Amino acid sequence: MQLLYFGWVRGKIGTDRETIEIPDGVTDVKGLISWLRRRGKGYAEALAEPLVVRVAVNQELADLDQPVTSSDEIAVFPPMTGG
């Protein structure tokens, strides 16, 4: 799956995108965020408060229980500040 990071999430993780194999046991957004938090210090800091970050699956905002698959584009980012 393709992972994209924006705003301070990108800043803390240290990259704007990466391609990963879907981890064993990960079936939804919540599972993916939990798995990412264990990947390293930057990830843990960026995702310390899962309710603060927003997740989009294939460019549509997603809830924590939304299923994810290996072909998805998943973006993780802070609350949006347009305008």
Add this chain to the structure above:
Amino acid sequence: MIKVQSEDFDVGTEIEHLSKGDIGIGGLACFVGLVRDIADDERISSMILEHYPGMTERQLAKIEAEARKRWQLNEVLIIHRYGKLTPGDRIVLVATTSAHRDAALESCRFLIDWLKTKAPFWKLENTESGERWVEARESDTVAEERWIIPGTAGDKPID
């Protein structure tokens, strides 16, 4: 119409183009957002507006569609810039046209309120004490929620 671009725009040209040839339009409302020089008591020298290409256009199109459901509009134009901007620069233009002023004025306010919290942009400000990300504001969420119609589909935030 949605335009996401790094280059500046000319307000007069855009507005003239929006209403040209449609004599059924009775009013045009327009909001232009600018980069302010001071935020939270700190002077801003520049900012970088980051966005999520693809999702930005989709979200703005949804917001336009929502406005068209709520008001009888002839034209809707949203131009949102990204990239490096400095104080005084234009960031965003929202313009609406309608047969009557209420629809044009209200929908214009609705569009700018909703895109504040629903369009995937993030602002990195360059201040005297270094770089900082602009945090989402409670006042923007309050402004967004003003437009929620209780007990309707609008009750649920669009996503």
